[in-house]
Amino acid sequence: MLSLSRIKVLVFALSLLPAMLLIQRFSNHDLGPNPLEELTHTTGDWALYFLFASLSITPFRRWLGMPDLIRFRRMLGLFSAFYASLHFGVWAYFDKQLDPAELIADLTLRRFIIAGIFALAILVILAATSTNDAIRRLGKNWQRLHRLVYIAAAAAILHYYWLVKADTRLPLAFAALLALLLLARLRSAKIRRS
Numbered sequence: 001m002l003s004l005s006r007i008k009v010l011v012f013a014l015s016l017l018p019a020m021l022l023i024q025r026f027s028n029h030d031l032g033p034n035p036l037e038e039l040t041h042t043t044g045d046w047a048l049y050f051l052f053a054s055l056s057i058t059p060f061r062r063w064l065g066m067p068d069l070i071r072f073r074r075m076l077g078l079f080s081a082f083y084a085s086l087h088f089g090v091w092a093y094f095d096k097q098l099d100p101a102e103l104i105a106d107l108t109l110r111r112f113i114i115a116g117i118f119a120l121a122i123l124v125i126l127a128a129t130s131t132n133d134a135i136r137r138l139g140k141n142w143q144r145l146h147r148l149v150y151i152a153a154a155a156a157i158l159h160y161y162w163l164v165k166a167d168t169r170l171p172l173a174f175a176a177l178l179a180l181l182l183l184a185r186l187r188s189a190k191i192r193r194s
């Protein structure tokens with residue numbers, strides 16, 4: 001049987017794999033006909049997957065009777081912030097060439113970019129306050145602050161919904177999943193109170 005710390009190393013390595021493969025494809029000029037789109041979409045997709053993976057930990061540890069799953073929540077949340085930051089970096093560097101006028105125009109005028117930056121800002125704040133020291137210092141406020149992850153997920157879905165041109169099925173499926181996760185969360189909070 002693998003020890004918990006070994007499983008953590010394995011999950012860490014697997015979580016880095018999409019970024020490594022992307023870097024490899026980038027250096028081999030193997031990103032297909034539209035490299036910018038491939039970079040943006042792959043990093044955006046993984047940011048969303050990790051966000052939902054971290055949100056799913058709380059209900060799944062109860063349903064599966066595996067309390068130790070909680071040990072993976074912080075890592076998965078940090079990977080979501082990591083991929084979202086890469087996604088932002090690709091947009092700012094490759095798409096907008098760090099041109100302040102272009103960056104500001106998009107950040108103020110395009111609603112899907114505004115929703116994305118809002119989600120990213122929350123994820124960065126949560127990542128910065130995810131250390132053991134911050135948890136100790138913030139006390140009860142830490143849990144309140146970290147509930148903002150649901151707002152970040154809603155903003156990320158809105159970002160996705162607004163950017164797709166025709167087929168909205170995937171963002172709507174994520175919205176339904178988020179509603180289910182929220183319901184599960186509210187239900188267990190109610191059970192704990194009664």
Ligand code: HEM
Binds near residue numbers: 040043051116
């Ligand atoms: C938590 C934050 C974010 C998440 C989870 C996220 C997720 C996504 C997803 C899932 C896609 C679509 C990928 C696909 O179609 O396969 C996407 C596309 C995109 N995102 Fe984000 N995003 C986030 C933040 C941002 C930010 C901060 C920016 C830039 C300021 C940004 C810019 C874009 C752009 C330019 C696209 C491509 C749009 C297009 O194809 O027309 N995103 N994002």
